[in-house]
Amino acid sequence: MHFEFQIEGGNFSKAGAASSQLKKILKQLNVDVRVIKRVVVALYEAEVNIVAHAWEGIIYIDIDTEKIEMKLVDKGPGIADIELAMQQGYSTASQEVREMGFGAGMGLPNIKNNSDLLKITSEVGTGTTVAMTVYLNS
Amino acid sequence: MPDQQLIENLIPEELCPDSVIKQLTRESALNNRRMKLREVVELLNAKVVSGEDQLNAEVEFAFASDLMSDVLTLETDNLLLLTGLANLQTIRTAEMSDINKIIFVRRKKATDEMIKLAADNDMILIECDYSMFKTSGMLFGSGLKPVY
Numbered sequence: 001m002h003f004e005f006q007i008e009g010g011n012f013s014k015a016g017a018a019s020s021q022l023k024k025i026l027k028q029l030n031v032d033v034r035v036i037k038r039v040v041v042a043l044y045e046a047e048v049n050i051v052a053h054a055w056e057g058i059i060y061i062d063i064d065t066e067k068i069e070m071k072l073v074d075k076g077p078g079i080a081d082i083e084l085a086m087q088q089g090y091s092t093a094s095q096e097v098r099e100m101g102f103g104a105g106m107g108l109p110n111i112k113n114n115s116d117l118l119k120i121t122s123e124v125g126t127g128t129t130v131a132m133t134v135y136l137n138s
Numbered sequence: 139m140p141d142q143q144l145i146e147n148l149i150p151e152e153l154c155p156d157s158v159i160k161q162l163t164r165e166s167a168l169n170n171r172r173m174k175l176r177e178v179v180e181l182l183n184a185k186v187v188s189g190e191d192q193l194n195a196e197v198e199f200a201f202a203s204d205l206m207s208d209v210l211t212l213e214t215d216n217l218l219l220l221t222g223l224a225n226l227q228t229i230r231t232a233e234m235s236d237i238n239k240i241i242f243v244r245r246k247k248a249t250d251e252m253i254k255l256a257a258d259n260d261m262i263l264i265e266c267d268y269s270m271f272k273t274s275g276m277l278f279g280s281g282l283k284p285v286y
Contacts, residue, residue: 013251016230023234037236041210044234048227101206101223101231110210 001064007050007057009076012100015051018059019044029063031136039068039134042114045107046130050074052097054127067116071131078124086112086120172196173282175239175262178218181276182266184241188253189262197239200282202274206231214285220273222246229255238262243270 003025005018019040026036043059050057054076062069079085086108093103112118117133176193179186186193202220203209209219209231218239221228224246232240238261242248248256248263256263266273278284 013226015227016234020230020233033236037213037234040234044230045207045210100225100227101204101221102227104205104207106205106207106211110207113211 003061005059009055015048016044019047038114042111042132043070045110046072048102049107067133067135069133073129075127078128079122080124082120172198184264184266187248187263188256192262199285200277201285202270233259241266243273
């Protein structure tokens with residue numbers, strides 16, 4: 001099964017809409033509730049990252065009998081030092097993002113904790129791609 | 139209240155003023171595990187703005203935070219969230235975390251958009267005028283447990 005969602009940078013009123021839709025789909029597919037939570041928490045943090053930092057993005061979701069693969073491709077400023085960005089507490093988020101309850105440098109660590117595979121690639125000035133996999137029997 | 143009756147049976151009434159009974163009942167409540175949301179609302183002198191049909195639901199654990207990324211790390215079920223952050227992301231975070239009970243502290247108000255999204259997800263939203271510290275203290279004192 002394949003799904004795609006468009007994400008608008010800066011639009012906080014819609015942030016989480018894609019994760020919410022995926023949650024409903026996974027519930028309909030009778031996926032284990034613990035797996036659903038891991039998937040949607042990871043996706044929601046990644047979705048908020050696009051809204052918070054990028055100009056626009058697309059989320060690609062592929063679901064098969066073994067795993068859920070999520071790829072988030074954004075056009076944006078990119079991440080200069082991915083290792084630094086992965087550190088808990090490090091953040092470049094704006095005041096606006098902090099007022100939304102994020103921007104404490106926990107998003108990427110949360111994504112890592114809730115996914116079985118995580119790969120981040122980025123080009124400064126162009127954008128970032130975050131690929132996450134959660135196994136259904138993890 | 140059964141607890142109070144039990145205490146009264148054990149201790150002769152003349153030796154047991156109301157204040158002692160209250161104290162003992164309170165201690166028993168500390169070992170107690172759950173509160174009905176109706177009791178929570180009464181205790182905090184709070185207002186339900188969405189999901190009034192859930193007032194008889196019970197809660198065992200509470201977590202207080204304005205940082206949604208912290209909320210997203212929790213794995214506890216049946217959790218009451220206390221927060222001073224009142225925007226759509228609070229409701230979205232609760233949705234992702236399977237939390238359906240939220241108290242807004244510090245006189246923060248839920249917007250119509252938040253109430254609609256909460257209703258779509260069968261959540262109860264409660265508004266409370268007390269500070270985060272006071273709200274947490276009162277609920278902890280009434281027997282709700284911390285997540286960690």
